[in-house]
Amino acid sequence: MKILVAVKQVPETSKVTLDEKTGTMIREGVTSIVNPLDLYAVEKALEVKETAGGEITVLSMGPPGAERAIRECLAMGCDTGVLISDRKYRGSDTWSTSYVISQAISKLGQFDLLLFGERATDGDTGQVGPGVASFLGLPVLTYVADLAIVGARVQARRLVETGYENYTAPMPVVATVVKEIAVPRLPTLRGKQSSRKAKITMWDNDRIGADGSRLGLDGSPTRVVRIIRPKVAREGTRVIVKNEQTALGAVDQIMEFLEKRGVVETE
Ligand SMILES: Cc1cc2nc3c(=O)[nH]c(=O)nc-3n(C[C@H](O)[C@H](O)[C@H](O)COP(=O)(O)OP(=O)(O)OC[C@H]3O[C@@H](n4cnc5c(N)ncnc54)[C@H](O)[C@@H]3O)c2cc1C
CATH class of the missing domain: 3.40.50.620 (HUPs)
Structure with missing residues (x-):
């Protein structure tokens, strides 16, 4: 073999x-x-x-x-x-x-x-x-x-x-x-x-x-047109839930956050 x-x-x-x-x-x-x-x-x-x-x-x-x-x-x-x-x-x-x-x-x-x-x-x-x-x-x-x-x-x-x-x-x-x-x-x-x-x-x-x-760069069909460094920018927000009462309010806060960024749509 x-x-x-x-x-x-x-x-x-x-x-x-x-x-x-x-x-x-x-x-x-x-x-x-x-x-x-x-x-x-x-x-x-x-x-x-x-x-x-x-x-x-x-x-x-x-x-x-x-x-x-x-x-x-x-x-x-x-x-x-x-x-x-x-x-x-x-x-x-x-x-x-x-x-x-x-x-x-x-x-x-x-x-x-x-x-x-x-x-x-x-x-x-x-x-x-x-x-x-x-x-x-x-x-x-x-x-x-x-x-x-x-x-x-x-x-x-x-x-x-x-x-x-x-x-x-x-x-x-x-x-x-x-x-x-x-x-x-x-x-x-x-x-x-x-x-x-x-x-x-x-x-x-x-x-x-x-x-x-x-061979080499001239013989290669691939062309690297541009190289960019992706920008990692996190704009998070913390929602703290301490008990059942604050949980519902937290859901509203999260939905509002996601809506503003166009991630979800609510009626
Ligand atoms: C436009 C362009 C220019 C480039 N210029 C350069 C340069 O100047 N210098 C440079 O070093 N690289 C350069 N590269 C990168 C080079 O083309 C790749 O590193 C090479 O073709 C192997 O591809 P890969 O690393 O994706 O290997 P993969 O396809 O991911 O490798 C898969 C497997 O193939 C085998 N293999 C891959 N490469 C080799 C090898 N060389 N010898 C033996 N086995 C191998 C290995 O088993 C490996 O696990 C360039 C690429 C492009 C697109």
Whole structure:
């Protein structure tokens, strides 16, 4: 079984700020971590490998420092790491990112199972997994909460608003996973030691051969037109009810408050 897990290095979310001129995230000087939601995909890949056998490749697209994110996954037990990095990719939107990742995957060969996190905590679109599946022409299962390999098929339980949906799909298949799927393990000391020495494959665009007109800000169809900070202004009022007698008066006060703001209409 050949498994690929895509992981993104993200800034610690609470510290993300946006460049209001360019519409992109300011990442300089911010500590980077493995996208926390990707660790669930890594754990599921390890569990599949433990039951069905196989090999796990971790792939990340990002700056050279994203190598650290790959090593962390190797320390957990993944087998090989690939970093795709090129200045030409800077400013890529989700469409361009998905395109580049799909091109790199095609160059790496055939995978049976391709796992993605539900979403990245910085960009937060949840589009890259399905985007890659679409470029590769593969079926995709999103929001997968449980997954098992049965013969040449994947059995999956999807989390939906009303509960769960069960699917089976032929491999190769792409799946984006939710937290419920597994509990990420901590890397072992031995894993950490060997991951430090592991050789990570570094590919730039010359190696990947992605179409130059589809890369970076110029090759991205998304345009961030304007960024605004929502103004949070609370103008609340406190209505204190001490006993049954004041309760009715309180209801009148609340209704008056809501009417003034156009939330409710009374005759
Ligand atoms: C106009 C525009 C300009 C942008 N400019 C920049 C920029 O200059 N610099 C910048 O860093 N970002 C930039 N971005 C953001 C960038 O496009 C997204 O961060 C990226 O496309 C991934 O989207 P996402 O974060 O929403 O991931 P999601 O779609 O939410 O991620 C879902 C899953 O896909 C996988 N995944 C996502 N991204 C990667 C990756 N890079 N490598 C491996 N796996 C991945 C992970 O498994 C992840 O859990 C820009 C976006 C736009 C719209």
